[in-house]
Every structure is written in structure tokens, then in C-alpha cells.
Amino acid sequence: MSSPIPNQDQNFDVLVIGGGINGVAIARECAQWSKRTLLVEQNDFSSGTTSRSTRIIHGGLRYLEHAEIGLVRESLRERERLLSQLPHLVRPLQFLLALPKKSRSLRRSSLAIRTGLWLYHHWAGGKRPPSDDKAAFEQQLDSGNSWSIYAYEDAQCEFPERLVAEWLTESVAAGAVACNHTELLEITRGNGRVTGARLRDRISGQEYAIHATHIVNATGPWADTVIAASGISTPRMIGGVRGSHLVLPKFTGAPEQAIYTEAIDGRPIFVVPWNGQLLVGTSEVADANVPDNPQPSPQEIEYLFQSFARLFPRSGLTQADVRYDFAGIRPLPFAPGKPSSSLTRRHVLHDHTGEGAAGLLSVIGGKLTTAASLARDVVRKLGVDVPEPVNVFASPAAEEDVESTVRQWARLVACKAKIPTGCAEAIAEWHGRHALAIAHAASLDERLREPLCPHSCHLVAEAVEAVAHESAVTLGDILLRRVPVALGACWSEECSREAAHKIGRALGWDQSRIYLELLRLEEEREQFLHPRHGQAVNPKPGCGSPVRNVQHY
Numbered sequence: 001m002s003s004p005i006p007n008q009d010q011n012f013d014v015l016v017i018g019g020g021i022n023g024v025a026i027a028r029e030c031a032q033w034s035k036r037t038l039l040v041e042q043n044d045f046s047s048g049t050t051s052r053s054t055r056i057i058h059g060g061l062r063y064l065e066h067a068e069i070g071l072v073r074e075s076l077r078e079r080e081r082l083l084s085q086l087p088h089l090v091r092p093l094q095f096l097l098a099l100p101k102k103s104r105s106l107r108r109s110s111l112a113i114r115t116g117l118w119l120y121h122h123w124a125g126g127k128r129p130p131s132d133d134k135a136a137f138e139q140q141l142d143s144g145n146s147w148s149i150y151a152y153e154d155a156q157c158e159f160p161e162r163l164v165a166e167w168l169t170e171s172v173a174a175g176a177v178a179c180n181h182t183e184l185l186e187i188t189r190g191n192g193r194v195t196g197a198r199l200r201d202r203i204s205g206q207e208y209a210i211h212a213t214h215i216v217n218a219t220g221p222w223a224d225t226v227i228a229a230s231g232i233s234t235p236r237m238i239g240g241v242r243g244s245h246l247v248l249p250k251f252t253g254a255p256e257q258a259i260y261t262e263a264i265d266g267r268p269i270f271v272v273p274w275n276g277q278l279l280v281g282t283s284e285v286a287d288a289n290v291p292d293n294p295q296p297s298p299q300e301i302e303y304l305f306q307s308f309a310r311l312f313p314r315s316g317l318t319q320a321d322v323r324y325d326f327a328g329i330r331p332l333p334f335a336p337g338k339p340s341s342s343l344t345r346r347h348v349l350h351d352h353t354g355e356g357a358a359g360l361l362s363v364i365g366g367k368l369t370t371a372a373s374l375a376r377d378v379v380r381k382l383g384v385d386v387p388e389p390v391n392v393f394a395s396p397a398a399e400e401d402v403e404s405t406v407r408q409w410a411r412l413v414a415c416k417a418k419i420p421t422g423c424a425e426a427i428a429e430w431h432g433r434h435a436l437a438i439a440h441a442a443s444l445d446e447r448l449r450e451p452l453c454p455h456s457c458h459l460v461a462e463a464v465e466a467v468a469h470e471s472a473v474t475l476g477d478i479l480l481r482r483v484p485v486a487l488g489a490c491w492s493e494e495c496s497r498e499a500a501h502k503i504g505r506a507l508g509w510d511q512s513r514i515y516l517e518l519l520r521l522e523e524e525r526e527q528f529l530h531p532r533h534g535q536a537v538n539p540k541p542g543c544g545s546p547v548r549n550v551q552h553y
């Protein structure tokens with residue numbers, strides 16, 4: 001069973017449909033403002049676009065070009081808030097903007113670029129001067145091409161899945177009911193306004209109805225599908241644009257910074273250090289299909305790899321080294337005839353009152369970075385006078401305090417669970433303060449202290465906590481999103497098998513459940529990431545973990 005199924009005909013102030021970062025942020029904000037809130041997600045929380053993004057928490061340097069000053073400033077404020085509120089998950093990251101001298105972007109003068117970067121830095125509080133260390137990167141560049149390189153700073157959330165899990169826990173603590181594997185079948189209406197919904201638990205197959213005064217359609221690229229299934233006549237809202245990524249191994253001499261550059265056709269792309277690997281993306285291809293299983297095309301894989309190879313001609317990597325590829329659909333506003341690069345990344349709230357569905361709002365667009373401010377906007381639309389939080393521009397000293405707090409959690413975890421400090425750091429980086437409860441559970445039971453697989457730092461206790469407190473239901477929920485070791489560099493079917501048995505034993509699953517969960521996990525991994533088979537031949541220590549120095553006692 002997914003999660004606590006509300007009683008048939010139960011009443012809610014707000015039903016939020018869709019458990020990506022936006023839906024979870026909205027449910028959290030609603031619950032914190034004392035709205036009786038139900039959140040439903042057809043698969044698992046953050047399994048949609050949220051886990052298929054580039055995972056950068058950014059002001060959006062590119063939006064400056066489109067003069068979206070308001071969006072850039074809002075995003076920078078939100079970036080700073082996330083850095084200070086979730087320091088274990090959202091971390092500063094140095095970027096290098098690398099433009100080939102023959103670039104079409106260099107129609108802008110160097111002065112214009114420097115001015116843009118100066119504004120970007122100062123709107124974010126101007127506290128951390130970007131590191132100007134370009135040497136490692138310059139060594140890798142093709143000497144036949146001449147590049148202009150500029151340093152700036154943004155941030156990264158390597159695992160938005162974990163951020164969503166934390167916000168989900170906060171929503172439930174504030175009184176929200178959260179059900180994953182629960183599909184909205186139809187929004188019900190009467191007298192021109194919404195009355196509730198029909199839902200189906202996808203695991204048990206049970207269907208039921210609930211009442212809700214307000215409904216928020218936060219289904220990202222599915223927004224039109226949900227509206228159409230409910231028979232509401234709304235002009236098309238979403239113009240889906242597929243963005244694909246490649247995951248490559250980190251080659252010797254790869255720069256520590258993220259690189260923001262031009263692809264072979266002049267479009268902007270990123271090469272970002274991620275999870276001990278390199279994330280390269282994205283493409284931008286119009287895609288109007290139902291977004292259940294977006295896939296990169298062979299042309300997009302070729303395009304991304306060629307763009308990477310032009311930037312790093314000495315990496316020694318070939319296309320055969322691609323470890324994973326995955327795609328997501330950007331839920332951009334439908335604007336036929338307009339290039340997607342020119343469309344705003346600002347969210348829009350569509351009110352369906354004029355379409356016979358008063359009380360229903362649909363979310364169009366948005367970014368990981370601005371999910372919390374989007375949530376505040378939604379709750380304001382529901383009539384709550386939500387104040388704008390004070391600006392947080394933490395000083396470098398405050399950031400060091402935060403770093404030392406995370407290190408302190410790690411020390412306590414190491415001591416309590418009797419595991420090496422490197423592993424305790426990995427656990428603290430994913431679970432923050434909650435790592436202490438995980439360490440406590442691990443200290444009480446030998447089985448919970450076992451690593452999920454021999455070359456991972458992460459423990460069975462984390463999986464058990466994910467089921468107990470973070471609404472994880474399936475093995476995929478656990479290993480891909482709550483304890484996302486299965487996104488690691490050398491995770492293989494072998495690792496899945498070992499983890500399934502250890503987790504199954506700890507949770508009391510019988511052999512047939514373990515087998516079924518394993519089968520479904522491997523299917524999901526295959527559909528999402530397309531792992532290249534054989535990559536686990538030489539599993540490296542520390543794989544499946546962002547941390548080094550793995551020795552299990």
C-alpha cells in the first residue's frame with residue numbers, strides 16, 4: 001500500500017496533484033498555513049521532471065540576456081535561501097563561462113558579459129568572489145580554438161530527490177496527508193467549481209473519492225493531460241520541450257568547476273561535476289508526447305557527446321564511455337512559433353474559474369530553484385497573506401559555521417553508528433540532522449549497520465528510515481530517490497540484488513516480494529537511465545556515494 005489512504009469522502013481544504021518539487025513545496029506551504037492538505041503523486045515523489053533536471057540551483061545567467069531581471073533576482077534570492085536552509089544538500093559551485101572566440105554569443109562584448117556577471121554577483125549579496133582558477137580547464141581546451149573564459153558562482157543540489165524528501169517530511173509534520181503511487185483519475189465539479197477528485201491507489205488498485213475546496217494541478221508536463229481527463233475545456237497550457245543529459249566518467253584532469261559553454265550549434269549547455277561523474281546537458285527538442293517516459297534520441301546523444309568532445313578534446317573519452325543518459329520534459333508555456341530558448345522560465349498560475357472550475361489552479365513552468373517562492377504565490381492565491389521571507393545573504397563566515405555543523409553531525413554519526421568518518425559524512429550530506437536518528441537506529445541493530453552493497457557507504461538503516469518516515473514504498477523509491485545510491489558511478493544489477501536482499505530482510509519482505517521489487521527496480525533503472533551494461537565489472541570503492549575513503553569495519 002502506498003501511504004495512509006484518506007477515508008472515502010474525506011474533506012480537504014487543498015488537494016495538490018503531483019509530487020515533484022513544486023507539488024511538494026506547495027503542499028508544505030499549505031500545511032504550514034494550517035490548510036488541511038492532501039498531496040497525491042501517481043508514481044513516486046520526485047520521479048518526474050524533478051529527477052531529470054541538471055540539478056543546478058541558479059539565478060539563471062542566461063535569463064539576463066532576455067532581460068528577465070525580476071526572475072534572475074528572485075532566483076538568486078531563492079538560491080541563497082536554499083544554501084542557508086539546506087546546506088548539506090545545496091552547495092556553492094564555481095562555474096566557468098567558456099565561449100569560443102568565434103562564438104555567436106560574442107556578438108555581446110566582453111564588457112557586456114563582465115557587467116552581467118558583476119550584476120549577477122552583486123544581486124546575490126556579493127559575498128563570495130568567484131575563484132579565478134582556470135588553469136586546469138585551460139589545459140584541457142583545444143589549442144586550435146580560442147576561448148574567452150569568465151568565472152562566476154552558482155550552486156548545485158546534486159540530489160533534488162533528497163530535497164523533496166525533506167520538504168515532504170516537513171509537510172507531513174505540518175499535518176499534510178501525502179500519498180505516492182496514487183493517481184488522480186478525475187477532478188470532480190459542481191455548479192462551476194471543483195468539489196474534489198476521484199483517486200486510485202496504483203498498488204492496491206483501490207479507487208476512492210475525496211472532497212476538496214481548492215485543487216492545485218502541479219503535474220508539470222502532465223498539466224494538460226490531467227485537465228483533459230477531467231473534461232475541463234482549457235486552451236493548451238504546456239509546450240513540452242525535451243532536455244537530455246549524458247553521464248560520463250570523470251576523466252583525469254577534468255576541472256572541478258562546472259562549465260557553462262556553447263554546444264556545437266551555439267546553444268548553451270553545461271558540463272557539471274555530479275555524483276563523482278560528469279553531467280552533460282541539455283538538448284532542447286519540442287516533445288508533445290505524454291511525458292510518462294521521455295527518452296533521449298540517438299541524435300541528442302551524439303549532439304551532446306560531440307559538444308563535450310569539442311570542449312575537452314584531450315579527455316580520452318569516447319561515446320562508448322557514456323554511463324547513463326536520461327531526459328526530462330520542461331513544462332514551458334505553450335507558445336506556438338516561438339523558439340523555446342526565448343520562453344520565460346518564470347512560473348505562471350492558470351486560474352480555471354472561467355472554464356467552469358473555480359477553485360482550480362494549474363502551475364505552468366518553474367524551476368527547481370524557485371519552487372519555494374512558487375509555493376508562496378500559490379498559497380497567496382488561496383487567500384493567505386503570506387509575507388515574503390527576509391533576504392538571506394549569509395556571510396562566508398556563516399557558511400563556514402554551517403559546514404562545520406555538517407561535519408559535526410558526521411562526527412556524531414560516525415561515533416554513534418561505529419562507522420568510518422567518510423561514510424558518516426556521506427550519510428550526513430544526504431540526511432542532514434536526520435542522520436543522527438539513522439545512526440541511532442543503526443547502533444541498535446547489526447543488520448541495519450550493514451552497507452547496502454560492499455562498495456557503498458550507505459546503510460540499510462537509511463532504507464528502513466526512508467520507508468518509516470519518508471513515504472518510500474518500493475525498492476525503486478528507496479534506491480533511486482531516498483537513498484539514491486543507484487544513481488552512482490558503478491551501481492550494477494549485482495548491487496541492486498544485494499541491497500534488495502538486505503533491505504527486504506530488514507523490512508520483513510518475503511522472497512517473492514524481494515524478487516518482484518528487484519525486477520521492478522531494474523526495469524525502472526533501465527527506462528530512466530539506460531545504464532550501459534558491463535559498467536560494474538570493476539566496481540570502484542565509494543561508488544554509489546559522494547564520498548571517498550570507504551572502509552567498513
Ligand SMILES: Cc1cc2nc3c(=O)[nH]c(=O)nc-3n(C[C@H](O)[C@H](O)[C@H](O)COP(=O)(O)OP(=O)(O)OC[C@H]3O[C@@H](n4cnc5c(N)ncnc54)[C@H](O)[C@@H]3O)c2cc1C
Pocket residue numbers: 017018019020021022023040041042043044045046047048049050051052053054055056057058182183184185218219220221222226242243244282327328329330331363365366367368369370
Ligand atoms: C532537462 C531539464 C533540466 C532542468 N534543469 C534545471 C536546473 O538545473 N535547475 C532548475 O532550477 N530547474 C531545472 N529544470 C526545471 C525543473 O526541473 C522543473 O521545472 C521542475 O522539476 C518541475 O517540477 P514539477 O514539480 O512542476 O514537475 P514534476 O517533477 O514533473 O512533477 C509532476 C508530477 O506530477 C505527477 N503526476 C502527473 N499526472 C498525475 C496524476 N494524474 N495524478 C497524480 N500525479 C500525477 C508526475 O508523476 C510527476 O511526478 C530542468 C528541467 C528539465 C526538463
